[in-house]
Amino acid sequence: MLNVFYDSYRILFLVYSEGAFLKQAMSDVFIEEKNRAHTTKICYGVLDRDIEFEYVFSKLCEKRPKQAVRIILKISMYSLKYLKTAPYAVVDTAVELIKKLGKGGMAGFVNAFLRKYLSKTVEEPTGETERLSIKYSYPIFAVERLLNDYGKETAEKIMNADSEMTTVRFNSDVNGEEYLQKKRWNYEKTPFENTFFVKGFKRDTDFDKGVYTFQSIGSAAICDMVEGGDSLLDACAAPGGKSVNLADKFASVTSFELHPHRVELIKEYAARMGKTNISAINKDSSVYDERYKETFDAVLCDVPCSGYGVVKDNPDIKLRRTEADVEEISATQLKILEACSGYVKKGGYLYYSTCSVFKSENERVCLEFLCKHGEFAECEVEPKMNFEKTKVGISFLPHLSFGAGFYFCKLKRV
Numbered sequence: 001m002l003n004v005f006y007d008s009y010r011i012l013f014l015v016y017s018e019g020a021f022l023k024q025a026m027s028d029v030f031i032e033e034k035n036r037a038h039t040t041k042i043c044y045g046v047l048d049r050d051i052e053f054e055y056v057f058s059k060l061c062e063k064r065p066k067q068a069v070r071i072i073l074k075i076s077m078y079s080l081k082y083l084k085t086a087p088y089a090v091v092d093t094a095v096e097l098i099k100k101l102g103k104g105g106m107a108g109f110v111n112a113f114l115r116k117y118l119s120k121t122v123e124e125p126t127g128e129t130e131r132l133s134i135k136y137s138y139p140i141f142a143v144e145r146l147l148n149d150y151g152k153e154t155a156e157k158i159m160n161a162d163s164e165m166t167t168v169r170f171n172s173d174v175n176g177e178e179y180l181q182k183k184r185w186n187y188e189k190t191p192f193e194n195t196f197f198v199k200g201f202k203r204d205t206d207f208d209k210g211v212y213t214f215q216s217i218g219s220a221a222i223c224d225m226v227e228g229g230d231s232l233l234d235a236c237a238a239p240g241g242k243s244v245n246l247a248d249k250f251a252s253v254t255s256f257e258l259h260p261h262r263v264e265l266i267k268e269y270a271a272r273m274g275k276t277n278i279s280a281i282n283k284d285s286s287v288y289d290e291r292y293k294e295t296f297d298a299v300l301c302d303v304p305c306s307g308y309g310v311v312k313d314n315p316d317i318k319l320r321r322t323e324a325d326v327e328e329i330s331a332t333q334l335k336i337l338e339a340c341s342g343y344v345k346k347g348g349y350l351y352y353s354t355c356s357v358f359k360s361e362n363e364r365v366c367l368e369f370l371c372k373h374g375e376f377a378e379c380e381v382e383p384k385m386n387f388e389k390t391k392v393g394i395s396f397l398p399h400l401s402f403g404a405g406f407y408f409c410k411l412k413r414v
Helices: 002-019 020-028 033-048 050-061 067-081 089-102 104-119 128-136 140-150 150-161 176-182 217-226 242-248 260-272 323-342 363-372
Strands: 167-170 187-188 195-198 212-214 231-236 252-257 278-282 296-302 344-354 377-378 394-396 406-413
Touching: 002 020, 002 067, 020 033, 033 050, 033 067, 033 104, 050 067, 050 104, 050 128, 067 089, 067 167, 089 231, 128 140, 128 150, 140 150, 140 323, 140 406, 150 167, 167 176, 167 217, 167 323, 176 187, 195 217, 217 242, 217 344, 217 406, 231 242, 242 252, 242 260, 242 296, 252 260, 252 296, 252 377, 260 377, 323 344, 323 363, 344 363, 363 377, 363 406
Parallel strands: 231 252, 231 296, 252 278, 296 344
Antiparallel strands: 167 195, 167 212, 187 195, 344 406, 377 406, 394 406
């Protein structure tokens, strides 16, 4: 178990100390393949429960431990509480790891803290917002927004929703179900063509050959609700999953991306999946460009967002995003929607989507846009997953929609 704790420590150190994104850190650190699933579970779990563990430190420690010790203790607490690992094994491994890292002087503290954690019940906060924050390990500002947007019952369901399903989408020339049956994978059909939930699926060389790709269920749902046509602009396209999916519905796809290195990701994704009708361009979608005026049959604005609909898949979001970030993001979202609306042909469609559950990033952006742009009107859509109708557009909530939280609105230029 020492190697699992050590690999988890190295990954989490990059996240906590160097500001790395979890998925990038997991890619950069060598992990023992036989322990990959266990290590991944710990890293995601520790970040998901970070607020809870920091609260425990505030109650059981006179002084907050230093970073390296905190990481080891968080790995240990997650293993004890959520993985139900034998206490003696966790304590012994944590002590051994602190010594391996050259911090043997802290071994006694680590041992004593974990024994206290095992024997003592930590009292919950008395305030309701604070209690929910610790119970679900969500930042205070996020709890307040969810309570204001949905009320206590639904807010708790959103925060408590969990999803560990891997979604695999097969290329258009592959029969995904036959492939999975042949490989003896345990799978479940999704509502979307050639897309499956596959338990324990592991990437192999067929990924590099473009046989299949990984696409979140929310992303697949958005692509399913976009009508086909001649030309599409994917306005915030990296890493390219939606562009590649929609390349089968449109004769040509133009993919805008703000960051040059992420433009290369789109090109690589398209090449891997054999899609030759995608043009990736380095462009800021929040700034209008007259050259693209009324050029596209459809424009998809899957805008940058807080990501609070997919925190289980990206738990480091809860470390990074602040109240101020959400306000700034909402302003950028409206700029992108307004700029890109000018690229839609008369009679064409403008689609807006996020992977957030905050109404300030979703319906309120679309309502403000519609107040200024009478040339657009909302269209009804027929989703294949459970949803809630909002004032404009529709919301998919994690506890209703396979763990995915996202928003979608279809507008027509009339």
